Amino acid sequence: MTNAELFTLTYGALVTQLCKDYENDEEVNKQLDKMGYNIGVRLIEDFLARSSVGRCQDFRETADVIAKVAFKMYLGITPSVTNWSPAGDEFSLILESNPLVDFVELPDNHSSLVYSNLLCGVLRGALEMVQMAVEVKFSQDTLRGDNVTEIRMKFIKRMEENLPAGDE
Amino acid sequence: MAVCIAVIAKENYPLYIRSVPVQNELKFHYTVHTSLDVVEEKISAVGKAMADQRELYLGLLYPTEDYKVYPSHMIIVYYTPVCIFFLLIENILLYRHTRYGYVTNSKVKFVIVVDSSNTSLRDNEIRSMFRKLHNSFTDVMCNPFYNPGDTIQSKAFDSMVSAMMVQAS
Numbered sequence: 001m002t003n004a005e006l007f008t009l010t011y012g013a014l015v016t017q018l019c020k021d022y023e024n025d026e027e028v029n030k031q032l033d034k035m036g037y038n039i040g041v042r043l044i045e046d047f048l049a050r051s052s053v054g055r056c057q058d059f060r061e062t063a064d065v066i067a068k069v070a071f072k073m074y075l076g077i078t079p080s081v082t083n084w085s086p087a088g089d090e091f092s093l094i095l096e097s098n099p100l101v102d103f104v105e106l107p108d109n110h111s112s113l114v115y116s117n118l119l120c121g122v123l124r125g126a127l128e129m130v131q132m133a134v135e136v137k138f139s140q141d142t143l144r145g146d147n148v149t150e151i152r153m154k155f156i157k158r159m160e161e162n163l164p165a166g167d168e
Numbered sequence: 169m170a171v172c173i174a175v176i177a178k179e180n181y182p183l184y185i186r187s188v189p190v191q192n193e194l195k196f197h198y199t200v201h202t203s204l205d206v207v208e209e210k211i212s213a214v215g216k217a218m219a220d221q222r223e224l225y226l227g228l229l230y231p232t233e234d235y236k237v238y239p240s241h242m243i244i245v246y247y248t249p250v251c252i253f254f255l256l257i258e259n260i261l262l263y264r265h266t267r268y269g270y271v272t273n274s275k276v277k278f279v280i281v282v283d284s285s286n287t288s289l290r291d292n293e294i295r296s297m298f299r300k301l302h303n304s305f306t307d308v309m310c311n312p313f314y315n316p317g318d319t320i321q322s323k324a325f326d327s328m329v330s331a332m333m334v335q336a337s
Contacts, residue, residue: 005310008310009310009312011312012310012311012312012313013312015312016312016313102310103307103308103310103311104311104312104313105311105313105314105322105323105324106313107313107321110313
């Protein structure tokens, strides 16, 4: 059980270094997403091995597994699943707390930085490896003054069983 | 009743100074600076006392300034390099000043100027104020966007200090 603070500080150092390197919030967001994607495509194997959940029957089940099993396993939090769209292809994960952002306060010159964008990439990459194409983005962020952090996930399509996508 | 809270870096420049009412700020800078000299003296006097965090208590220090402008001030100096000093500064003139200081192991100093003519804050209350300050300070340090040595611009720190300023006065 590694120290959560070390993890938080490591992620913080990563984000600030990216900010210094790219000097452009949008670019940093993209890089975080890419990095998350690369983590996700690998993490899914670990997840499936450790959690031994079977194939999900539908997107709702997927949402529950993500919230109750995956987030719990890797971040120690259990977000709630809400705001299902009428078609059942979009939902929100509401995170009361986000261990990545402990102690973090966004300075004013980084107002369009999506600090935890790595998480979006991870979810996208992991689901792609189980043949689901999704779009993931943050719709609310405590760092920007919202009360909660909300991740919006949208199901795009089921992918063909083909060779795994390469790294981005 | 005015209260001032200051955070001073180990190189002895201020990272954060807030005072109420605001126009006293310059005088508080001055006060804090003079108290730093006192602290340095006391620290060197103690020498290698590797005591625990709350040990040494020192007595009175007589002030050189005159704070007639303010109605009763109490400035208590409370320092802990590795230990705690209490320095009570009593103004020989009409008003009493109490300045509390606190020094962390990393030589960052906190100074609280308390103005309480009627209510003298108990030792424990001051200690808990410093503990809170220290905790908020470490949170500020952990913010990846904060560069050590910068002035402290954290909203969380500001709100904690505001809460203490209201409470202490």
